Amino acid sequence: MMECNDYQGKFTAYRDQELAAVEQRQLEAHLAACPHCAKEWRLFTLTLDHVAALRQVQPPADLLPGIHAKLGQPGLWFRLRDLCGHFDFSMSLPAAAATVAVAMAVGLFFKTNLQPMTGSSQPAQLATRRATPLVIPDSRLTAVTSHATASFPQARAAHPPMAPEMDALHPDIFITVRAETPHDLPLLQQAMEERHLAPYITSPYVMRLRLTPDDLPLLREALDGRQVVVFPPETVIPGYPHHKDLLVVAIRLQ
Amino acid sequence: MNEHDVASLVRALRQGDEQAFNQLVRLYQARIWNLTRTYVKDEEEARDLSQDIFVTAYRSLGHLRDENKFGAWLYQLALNHCRNRYKRLKRRGFFSNLSLDDPDHPISLSQGDTPEHQMERRGVQEAVRNAIAAMPETEKEILLLRDLQELSYEEISAVLNIPLGTVKSKLNRARLALKERLKKMLGGRP
Numbered sequence: 001m002m003e004c005n006d007y008q009g010k011f012t013a014y015r016d017q018e019l020a021a022v023e024q025r026q027l028e029a030h031l032a033a034c035p036h037c038a039k040e041w042r043l044f045t046l047t048l049d050h051v052a053a054l055r056q057v058q059p060p061a062d063l064l065p066g067i068h069a070k071l072g073q074p075g076l077w078f079r080l081r082d083l084c085g086h087f088d089f090s091m092s093l094p095a096a097a098a099t100v101a102v103a104m105a106v107g108l109f110f111k112t113n114l115q116p117m118t119g120s121s122q123p124a125q126l127a128t129r130r131a132t133p134l135v136i137p138d139s140r141l142t143a144v145t146s147h148a149t150a151s152f153p154q155a156r157a158a159h160p161p162m163a164p165e166m167d168a169l170h171p172d173i174f175i176t177v178r179a180e181t182p183h184d185l186p187l188l189q190q191a192m193e194e195r196h197l198a199p200y201i202t203s204p205y206v207m208r209l210r211l212t213p214d215d216l217p218l219l220r221e222a223l224d225g226r227q228v229v230v231f232p233p234e235t236v237i238p239g240y241p242h243h244k245d246l247l248v249v250a251i252r253l254q
Numbered sequence: 255m256n257e258h259d260v261a262s263l264v265r266a267l268r269q270g271d272e273q274a275f276n277q278l279v280r281l282y283q284a285r286i287w288n289l290t291r292t293y294v295k296d297e298e299e300a301r302d303l304s305q306d307i308f309v310t311a312y313r314s315l316g317h318l319r320d321e322n323k324f325g326a327w328l329y330q331l332a333l334n335h336c337r338n339r340y341k342r343l344k345r346r347g348f349f350s351n352l353s354l355d356d357p358d359h360p361i362s363l364s365q366g367d368t369p370e371h372q373m374e375r376r377g378v379q380e381a382v383r384n385a386i387a388a389m390p391e392t393e394k395e396i397l398l399l400r401d402l403q404e405l406s407y408e409e410i411s412a413v414l415n416i417p418l419g420t421v422k423s424k425l426n427r428a429r430l431a432l433k434e435r436l437k438k439m440l441g442g443r444p
């Protein structure tokens with residue numbers, strides 16, 4: 001015996017004419033006999049009618065000109081917007097920095113205190129284990145040409161795109177970014193290009209770029225609001241590094 | 255304009271025809287505007303967000319594999335933008351001053367009035383937008399894609415990358431939840 005909740009569970013199928021003829025007759029008979037469900041059905045249809053009414057709102061007339069304006073001034077517009085108070089370094093980057101700092105302190109503590117007791121082979125093993133996440137397997141470095149930059153002249157770049165073979169195995173900075181959707185990579189690419197950084201997508205989930213230490217704040221902006229892990233952790237300290245003019249950055253979405 | 259015509263415009267744009275981009279914007283701007291306007295509720299934010307979506311679409315067109323799926327691809331892009339913008343605005347407390355979406359503080363009804371009349375009389379659209387905005391992300395998106403954008407179940411399944419059965423069950427849950435939320439907002443009685 002079906003109850004009111006069961007019938008109300010079929011409201012969507014009834015509204016969208018997805019019910020079989022038998023089910024439809026049963027539901028209609030119930031609605032005719034049950035004042036409570038009949039009222040709920042009226043509210044249900046009224047609710048959806050009001051949602052449908054939102055469709056009638058027309059877009060603003062300046063939408064298209066605004067799009068052209070943004071396409072014409074990719075970097076400048078976003079910089080101005082940032083200057084107007086849109087700086088919002090989310091918790092993710094400071095939190096990641098704090099986590100890495102704590103991890104380093106703990107690591108340093110154990111290294112300082114336990115190393116004399118571990119024997120000669122342990123430091124080498126530890127070093128190998130630490131280095132593992134930083135090495136990008138060869139199989140992931142297969143170049144996949146990004147068509148976006150080639151097709152659209154608006155994507156200006158301050159630095160030339162990095163050839164796939166160049167410094168591919170030895171990034172100075174390795175960043176893991178938590179991806180929530182398959183579109184995170186193009187969105188991240190766009191965020192970088194808006195800041196005149198020139199990422200090169202080497203696989204569906206890896207991108208690389210070269211930048212000067214002065215450009216690191218732009219990279220931080222592009223990663224704003226994302227959950228990231230940065231190696232080495234000193235990257236987040238202003239002025240890092242002092243001994244290099246050009247940095248190779250590998251970014252992997254995970 | 256059918257799917258084939260849209261694919262032709264996308265191809266033309268890829269070959270450098272800027273007018274094709276304008277046509278695509280005109281074709282989709284009302285739908286994208288409705289989506290963003292309902293998602294973030296604020297007109298200025300929605301305008302900025304809609305423009306960003308089309309700018310991203312223009313710049314990321316190289317990532318679109320199948321020109322016949324431009325619509326679904328654009329919706330995926332738009333939803334990603336909406337989610338990110340919504341999260342950013344929420345972090346900044348942008349929505350905290352909007353009390354209509356608070357079911358614990360319903361709008362009081364005048365004596366003898368009914369929710370139906372109330373919904374028709376008062377800022378219904380704003381109330382509906384607020385109620386939608388307060389819904390969980392997945393339910394909200396399914397509802398918007400179906401009842402605002404009029405996408406088919408199959409199209410929603412493709413955009414959100416979830417099975418057809420899940421689309422149907424979540425849509426029903428979302429619609430019932432919206433009905434209940436509006437009831438609470440408009441007086442707390444059926």
